[in-house]
Amino acid sequence: MVDSLRLHDLRPGLLDGRIQGGAVARKDKVTFGDRPALPEHMLSLRAKIHQRVLQEMDAETLRSATRSGSDRDEVQRRAQQAMLATLTEDGIQVVPSLRNILLAEVMDELLGYGPIQPLLDDPAITEVVVNAPREVFAEKAGRLRRTDRMFNDNAHVLRIINKIVAPLGRRVDESSPMVDARLPDGSRVNIVVPPVALRGPAITIRKFSRIPFTVHDLIQKGTLTEPMATFLRACVEARLNMLISGGTGSGKTTTLNVLSSFIPDHERVVTIEDAAELQLHQEDLVALEARPGTVEGKCAVTIRDLVRNSLRMRPDRIVVGEVRGGESLDMLQAMNTGHDGSLSTIHANSPRDALARLETLTLMSGVDLPMRAITKQIASAIQVIVQQGRLQDGTRKVTHITEVHGMEGDTVLLQDIFVFEQTGVSPDGRVIGEHRPTGLRPRALARLEAAGIRLPPSLFLR
Ligand SMILES: Nc1ncnc2c1ncn2[C@@H]1O[C@H](COP(=O)(O)OP(=O)(O)OP(=O)(O)O)[C@@H](O)[C@H]1O
Ligand SMILES: [Mg+2]
Known part of the structure; x- marks a missing residue:
């Protein structure tokens, strides 16, 4: 069974317990994908065979196989030849299962990443x-x-x-x-x-x-509940300005995509992103993507440029993938001047933190406004904050749906409508808790009703 290497390649213990019928058993490392990885001591062999194929094969065949998948069989045949030749020359014997892994990894080198x-x-x-x-x-x-x-x-x-x-x-x-x-x-x-x-x-x-999460997926995964989804859908339909806040990888973009799917089909939507991730299905859709500049910063098209430009494109809605710079000022102004129903995400750890961050970003835009004026603009622009979190067990949850109720003195008033309450952690590490309404009647209901949307009061009862 232990037959993968020449004797002088064998250091004591190297193969102990590692190769079992070709499978790799390493503590604390997980095998993902459809096959285990090649054992460490065979990496140089993989490199050698890869080099050999590169030397023996013309670059064009390789390129077209990489691009289109045509010629793939030819590449595979060459890789197999090179592998067998190398193994023979070096006097190495490898069990068939391990040989398949070796060949597959050489192919990954040749045609993949x-x-x-x-x-x-x-x-x-x-x-x-x-x-x-x-x-x-x-x-x-x-x-x-x-x-x-x-x-x-x-x-x-x-x-x-x-x-x-x-x-x-x-x-x-x-x-x-x-x-x-x-x-x-x-x-x-x-x-x-x-x-x-x-x-x-x-x-x-x-x-x-490729298959984006739907609102049903999010409900099924426990990211939010049906009543929360109903409320959010109504808020989008009634054209409230909404901000999705959360940490890195907390699922902001995924939730933004789901909320955007609630935008009625007849509306004209402009999306603005750093790297296009949103997958909207409205018919009248303009998707814009920022462009990084050259090393010297030339030719860059920033999110801010795009937000400004989008206002000249007669949008019904602007969806900004993430606010992270001076564009926040332009976005707030757009929200305050009739482009209702705009959606965006922001990197922050709580609804209040999201507002603070929006202030900081707006200051970054170089505008000469007193802080209070900025805060006021934020308080009147944003109506709903959806806070998203990645919990310790890896699950993503909407932890707060919070309304912005304007200002009282110098502070912005926030009112939670739904929250996730964690009550503990199960023995296997899963977070235990539940989403619940806070029992308060959302102020947004007036706007929803004005838009012809009636939600049952029971949705918000504790
Ligand atoms: N509700 C969810 N349940 C389970 N997995 C999710 C959920 N939302 C997102 N994910 C997964 O989490 C990862 C991060 O999602 P997403 O890109 O939406 O997060 P993000 O907060 O926008 O991240 P970033 O901070 O990098 O922009 C993705 O792989 C996505 O498939
Ligand atoms: Mg994102």
């Missing part, structure tokens, strides 16, 4: 993170765990990074060490390399879900 390809192919994985060549993590069902996938070294990680950014005409190096990019399927990629990344190049991929 190397060690992370199986993670990208697994639809249940939502996030892929590379911290270091041997530290590859993936998120499944809300839990980020270390996987068995491994790069050879930093140079290998860099090679895959270049594979990601080169088709986009971007580069990543010392002079531009942080880059946002996208995979062809729409997945969002962030890359940081040395000297900024101290432990070597790092990759973070937020996978794009």
